[in-house]
Amino acid sequence: MSAIIFDVLPIFIMILIGWLTVKLRLMKAEIGDALSEFVFKIAVPLLLFRTIANADFHGASPFRLWIAYFSGVGVTWVAAHIAATRFFGRDDRIGVLAGVSSAFANTIFIGLPLVQRTVGDKGLVPLSILIAVHLPVMMIIGTILMERAEHKIAGKKERSIAKVVRQIAHNLVKNPLVIGLAGGAAMHLLGLTMPGPVGAIIDQIAGVAGPVALISLGMALEKYGISGNAGIASVTSAFKLLLLPACVWAASHLVGLASDWTAALVLISSVPTGVNAWLIANRFGVGHSLAASTITLTTALGAISVSFWAFLLGG
Secondary structure (H helix, E strand, C coil), X not given: CHHHHHXXXXXXXXXXXXXHHHHCCCCCHHHHHHHHHHHHHHHHXXXXXXXXXXXXXXXXXXXXXXXXXXXXXXXXXXHHHHHHHHHCCCCHHHHHHHHHHHHCECHHHHHHHHHHHHCCHHHHHHHHHHHHHHHHHHHHHHHHHHHHHHHHHHCCCCCCHXXXXXXXXXXXXXXXXXXXXXXXXXXXXXXCCCXXXXXXXXXXXXHCHHHHHHHHHHHHHHHCCCCCCHHHHHHHHHHHHHHHHHHHHHHHHHHCCCHHHHHHHHHHHHCCECCHHHHHHHHHCXXXXXHHHHHHHHHHHHHHHHHHHHHHHHC
16 A cells, blocks of 8 residues: 555646745736646657557557446546536536546546556556547537527537537647657557657657646646535545446456456556646536535645555556
């Protein structure tokens, strides 16, 4: 257990350092935004590029991995939607936001450094395979469900699924993560190797992706906080930290994933809620406090829940 704590605790200490840096006014929050841009546009894409280019997939199919993860997402999303609409009496828009907040893991800023530290570089392979589809799947589902909820409640015109998919696909083509994954896949399929100096530069930039991501996330937490909806946010946080990883663990065993891939998926699913929940709330102008409170609560409790899941996986 002590080994697990020493693996997990530094992850959240770095988030705390970032938060204190802004709280104590040692740096402005805008610097954290700039660091996030560096992580998202340069460091993580290069890390994903290197991981996929050098990966040994052992003939494994990605479909079982996707089935295991997204079946857990589906169960958790539906449970949160029902809790928000039936038990808390909120409308369908808040139900969608509750589902997003419960099921949208912070795969890049927390999941990536966590898996790399606890599972090792071999855990980055399933993580990369998940990242390849995680953002588009979650954003497409979240956007479609939210637009349908708005159409039902406010009578707003609902875009067709084809238009939503086209818009998100257009954005993804320019997404640095997608470009990094696609470049790494091309290198892997063509059997190409990087020249020594180029590989060394990529290694050094990719090596800072995890620490910088964590500190920049901590610097961004100041904008969230807990702003009402404490009751429903407590439920969505519990679903995110406990129900989602439990479902992913069960599904991974049912489809027969390898132990290291199972460990990577469960740990990814156990991390705090990603900021995309806030972005969806901001896009539709509803549920800001629920998304913000869930992000803050899951991040505050994340060290405990992640250590719990790491202990169970280690056992």
